[in-house]
Amino acid sequence: MQSFEIDKTDLLRIKTALEGDDAELQKVLKEYHPSEIAMLFEKLPQEAKEKIINILPTDIASEVISEMDEEHRPGELLINLHPDKRSEIVEELDYDDATDIISQLDEHEQKEILEDLDQEDADSIRALMNYDEDTAGGLMNPQVICVKMGMDKKQALDEIIRQSEEMEEFYTVYVIDDAHILKGILSLKDVIKARINAKINELVNNDFVYVKAELDQEEVAKLFSQYNLTTIPVVDDNMKLLGRITVDDIIDVMEQESTEDMLKISGVSEDEELSGNWKEAVKSRLPWLIINLGTAYLAASIIRHFDSTVAQLPILAAYMTIIAGMGGNAATQALAVTVRRISLTDLTDSQAYNAVLKEFLVGLLNGAANGIVVFFIALFYDGNPMLGLVLFLAMTGNLIVAGLTGSSIPLVLKRIGIDPAVASSIIITTFTDCAGFLLPLWFATHLLLHTHVK
Incomplete structure (x- = not known):
């Protein structure tokens, strides 16, 4: 199956079907996956979205709304539906998805939706809304498959079948005691393969990975990546099982965190939506x-401090912009690599030192290579080997500064508790710009002008 991209043909088909009767629209919509309909919603007006949601079967409509990006306001679409249709869709959603969507709405709108729901569903969603959205608690789904330690194989299978009737899919069975304390995990395969009289306490795996509800979602994503998990249990401080996080939720988190880091490095707030207006x-x-x-x-x-040098060697003005620009590019490369390493793992002091040393050596070698190029350019175009030497030293020095600052500044910011992706780029640009102007002017003043005066 190829990835879906919105084109004019798809939009025209949908818009044409919207102008006809419901039967024709339903026929056209059947050709699209719910995620594809969610993508088409990005190009459709609110009235068209509401009409489509109202004629879709509840299970499909819930998938469409859950697949919509947060910035396209699925909550607003939900609140405008008839209360009966709205309740059917919310009850069809996984609790974590329903919570994410309802949390986007104003408090009175949240109350309106929750009051129309089944009591159990409403209570589960309210409980999830108490957690910050970027924590494990905010990601988790409280629907889990649980069996007790004292059960035998038949009892466990009967319980798994009973509980799974209200779940679309599950990866792991959780083993708990009478107080709902998590004791271990169990794969369905192990239960099925076990002998007929096997006890759960003989099959349970007590060596498992879990997270506390307050853990940041980025740390949860690291655990999924580190241990190649498909699901992870969420517990409270007493190891009481609260819910589970699945890999599909983590894929969304990784995309979100990656987008935030890219925006921060570029000096753009994470609060700015990609499709936001010019005021935002x-x-x-x-x-x-x-x-x-x-x-x-x-x-x-x-530059003002060295105005006499610039006046005597105006050619430096052109070369300074090249050296400063090259330093900025090299610093951005070192910054991107370092921020990525920080996001993947907590670096030890030794690893941080090695990361800075590596970028120093890279800056030295790349600086020398580019410095040789500008040396010969100055020699060929300006016929001045001393100017070439000045540019060689300045280029090499600025790329060393770029490597050192691009790698060390985010590490320092991380150590003192500041997000390295937010402030690093401005600090690093300051260093490379200042060094890009200072080094050629200083070397020119002392190697060219002073030598000429003598």
Whole structure:
């Protein structure tokens, strides 16, 4: 199956079907997967979305709403539906998905939806809404398959069959005691293969990975990756089983965290939605641009300090921009690698030192290689080997600065509790811009002008 991309033909088909009768629209919609319909919703007006949701079967409609990106407001679509249709859809959703969608709404709208639900469903969703959305508790689904330690194979299978009737799929069976304390995990395969009179306490795996409800979602994602998990149990401080997180939720988390890091490194707030309007974009980006303006003045002050050097060697003005730009590019590379390493694992002091040393060596070698290139450019175009030497030293020095700052600054920020993706780029740009101007001007002043005066 190929990945789906929205094109004009699909939109035209849907819009044409919307203008006809419901039977024709239903016929067209059957050709699309729920996730594809959710993608089409990005290009359709609110009235069209509501009409489509209302004529879709409840199970399909719930999938469509759960597949919608948060920025396209599935909660607003839900609240505008008839209460009966709305309740049917919410009760069809997994509890974690329902919680995510309802949490987007105002408090009175949340209350309106929850009051129309079955008491058990409403209580489960309210309990999940007490957790921060970016924690394990906010990700988990409280629906789990549980068996007791004292059961035998037949009792366990009967219990698994009974509980699984209300679940679409499950990967792991959890073993608990009478107080609902998690004692271990069990695979369905092991239960089926066990001898007829086997006891659960003989089959249970007591060596398992679990998370506390308050753990950050990024840390949960690391555990999934580290241990190649498909599901992980969520417990409280007393090891009472609260729910489970599945790999499909973690895929969404990884995409979200990756997007946040990219936006932060670029100086864009994570609060800015990718499809937001121009007002949101200005509000999000302007503070960072003002900070950048201040650091740009710092770099400009270096040029003012060496104005006599620039006046005597105006060719330096052209080369300085090249050296500063190369430093910025090299620093961004080192920053991206370091932030990625930090996001994957907590670096030890030894690993952090080795990461900085590696980027220093990379900066030295790349700087020298690029420095040789600019040396020969200066020699060929300007006929001045001393100018070439100045540019070689400045290029090498700035790429060393780029490697050191690009790797060490995010590590330092992480150590003092500041998100390295947020502030690193501005600090690093300041260093590489200042060094990109200072080094060629300083070397030119002392190697070219002083030598010429003598």
